[in-house]
Amino acid sequence: MILAGDIGGTKTILRLYHHHSGKLQLEKEVKFESRKYLRFEDILPEFFGKGGAPKVESVCLGVAGPVQEGRSKTTNLPWVLEETRISDYFGIHQVKLLNDLEAAAFGVLFLSPDEKEILNLGHNGVKKGNVSVIAAGTGLGEAFLHWDGEGFRPIPSEGGHSDFAPQGETQVALYHFLSSEFGHVSYERILSGPGIFNIYRFLRDTGQINESKWIRDKLKEGDPSATIT
Numbered sequence: 414m415i416l417a418g419d420i421g422g423t424k425t426i427l428r429l430y431h432h433h434s435g436k437l438q439l440e441k442e443v444k445f446e447s448r449k450y451l452r453f454e455d456i457l458p459e460f461f462g463k464g465g466a467p468k469v470e471s472v473c474l475g476v477a478g479p480v481q482e483g484r485s486k487t488t489n490l491p492w493v494l495e496e497t498r499i500s501d502y503f504g505i506h507q508v509k510l511l512n513d514l515e516a517a518a519f520g521v522l523f524l525s526p527d528e529k530e531i532l533n534l535g536h537n538g539v540k541k542g543n544v545s546v547i548a549a550g551t552g553l554g555e556a557f558l559h560w561d562g563e564g565f566r567p568i569p570s571e572g573g574h575s576d577f578a579p580q581g582e583t584q585v586a587l588y589h590f591l592s593s594e595f596g597h598v599s600y601e602r603i604l605s606g607p608g609i610f611n612i613y614r615f616l617r618d619t620g621q622i623n624e625s626k627w628i629r630d631k632l633k634e635g636d637p638s639a640t641i642t
Contacts, residue, residue, distance in 0.1 A: 414440070414467050418474040419513060422489030422551035423447060423606075427460050432470070453494050454502060471507035472499055475516030477552060479571055485510050489551050512569035514556035518546045519567050521558065553601040553608070573601040590615045606638040613641045
């Protein structure tokens with residue numbers, strides 16, 4: 414049995430797989446609202462249920478944040494995950510934490526043709542080369558697939574936290590608007606679910622758009638980022 418997980422600032426998805434004859438068979442999948450739990454380990458009893466955890470052979474978790482020496486403090490969630498702690502929970506040694514975009518980069522290598530969509534044709538004929546992997550969600554994840562001459566090697570990064578470089582008067586105004594609130598303005602402040610809401614607030618509060626009453630009422634309910642998106 415293999416436990417795989419995608420741990421994000423908004424949701425955590427856990428899957429239990431059975432490894433049989435060289436193939437993975439999905440046994441169970443559950444999604445959790447991450448912020449309802451104080452730590453990752455609190456999710457596990459609920460995931461496994463009354464029967465408790467089966468004999469798990471290995472655990473691999475993609476975490477929305479940097480992973481250093483088997484430890485990660487999630488960027489948009491007050492969790493600290495440690496390979497040693499998870500290893501003790503299951504009584505196994507095969508536990509691996511990966512940056513979530515590093516994990517996604519590995520996954521990209523195994524996509525089938527019907528799981529891909531061309532957004533911009535770009536240059537034809539270039540078969541091999543470095544690839545960027547970008548995921549805008551609660552935050553802005555960025556990773557690379559480095560072509561070493563023989564194959565692709567996934568490389569994590571925290572590029573979403575790099576400085577936003579505004580171009581033109583409107584973007585400069587957006588930068589000052591966000592800087593007054595957050596101090597440091599990264600690309601994540603703009604390209605993400607909350608980032609889209611930040612752009613909306615900027616346009617609204619500077620009088621560039623009018624806010625409809627139905628939107629104003631809806632923003633008072635639930636997640637405003639989801640509403641604007």
